[in-house]
Amino acid sequence: MFGGITFMINDRMCAGIIKESLMARIGPGLHQALLQKKGCHEMDFTARPMAGFVVISPDGIDRDRGLDYWIGLAFNYKQIAKPAKKRSPKKKK
Secondary structure, three states, rough: OOOOEEEEOOOOOEEEEEOOOOEOOOHHHHHHHOOOOEEEEOOOOOOOOOOEEEEHHHHHHOHHHHHHHHHHHHHHHHHOOOOOOOOOOOOOO
C-alpha cells in the first residue's frame, strides 16, 4: 500500500516498515504527544497527515527496548480499536 511491509490485526494496519523507518498506528489520542519524541513524525503520504499514525526513524528507536515500546503502543491501540467493518462485495452491472 505504501511501499513497505505492514502487519495487520483484525484486518487493520498495526505496524510496518517503510524503507528504514517504523510505522505505527497509535490512535488519535496519543498522536500529538508522541510527535514530541525523538525521531517520531507524522505519517504523510498523500500531502495530508494521517491522524493516529506515526513514522519513527531509526534514531528514534533505541535498540530492542525502543522497538518494544513502539510496537507495544501499536498493539495496545489495536486491542481497543473497533474492528474493521466487513465490506460487501460490489455487484457487477
